[in-house]
Amino acid sequence: MKVGIMGGTFDPIHMGHLLAAEAVKDVYKLDEVWFMPSHLPPHKQAAGATGEQRLDMTKLATRGYEDYSTLDIEVARGGVSYTIDTIRLLLKEHPNTDFYFIIGADMVNYLPKWERIDELAQLITFIGVGRPGFDLHLDDLPEFLQERVLHAEMPLVDISSTAIRRRLGNGKSVRFMVPDSVLQFIKRSGLYESKPR
Numbered sequence: 001m002k003v004g005i006m007g008g009t010f011d012p013i014h015m016g017h018l019l020a021a022e023a024v025k026d027v028y029k030l031d032e033v034w035f036m037p038s039h040l041p042p043h044k045q046a047a048g049a050t051g052e053q054r055l056d057m058t059k060l061a062t063r064g065y066e067d068y069s070t071l072d073i074e075v076a077r078g079g080v081s082y083t084i085d086t087i088r089l090l091l092k093e094h095p096n097t098d099f100y101f102i103i104g105a106d107m108v109n110y111l112p113k114w115e116r117i118d119e120l121a122q123l124i125t126f127i128g129v130g131r132p133g134f135d136l137h138l139d140d141l142p143e144f145l146q147e148r149v150l151h152a153e154m155p156l157v158d159i160s161s162t163a164i165r166r167r168l169g170n171g172k173s174v175r176f177m178v179p180d181s182v183l184q185f186i187k188r189s190g191l192y193e194s195k196p197r
């Protein structure tokens with residue numbers, strides 16, 4: 001089985017994430033995509049919602065699609081979310097699955113900085129997903145990584161979590177930028193209501 005792991009902060013999850021996942025799934029003929037909110041990403045602080053809330057929103061967004069699901073591994077584990085720890089665990093539970101780790105194309109060049117990247121690159125394939133015309137600069141990567149990174153294009157949609165938080169802070173609509181169920185969750189919990197700094 002071929003499974004895409006969609007790792008990220010998802011603060012909040014939005015249609016751009018879902019479109020990116022579907023584009024990758026389509027191009028590389030993945031059987032399923034599993035969304036996986038990180039607890040604390042290794043390189044920064046989460047901005048707004050708690051891990052539990054980000055997990056709840058991701059579950060709402062993937063609910064009802066049999067080829068999509070949400071993993072709670074990293075939020076449940078707590079601490080800093082190193083992808084290598086997570087992938088080792090997933091491979092133990094699913095030894096016959098090929099995992100593809102989906103990240104934003106503009107993050108590909110940071111891969112050499114990831115924890116135990118040499119080991120991680122032996123275990124999974126990375127897919128950098130970006131807008132049409134975005135070139136992956138694979139030449140800048142060490143050789144062992146170049147052959148482990150694929151590229152996929154996604155439809156051009158200018159939606160980001162940052163823009164959504166900003167709009168909500170300014171009282172603007174984000175309807176149709178996030179799934180309805182996620183919007184209802186955000187409204188119910190009063191998330192992102194304070195003015196952005």
Ligand code: NAP
Pocket residue numbers: 006007008009010011016020036038041042043081082083084102103104105107113114115129159160161162
């Ligand atoms: P992020 O901060 O949530 O996202 C970075 C950028 O990529 C944002 O523009 C984001 O858009 C977009 N994006 C988020 N998830 C995406 C996805 N799966 N596919 C395409 N675009 C995506 O995420 P991140 O911090 O780059 O981390 C991504 C994953 O890599 C996480 O699972 C993280 O734990 C892992 N990671 C691991 C290490 C390590 O092990 N040392 C280091 C870095 C990252 P929005 O802002 O609109 O979401």
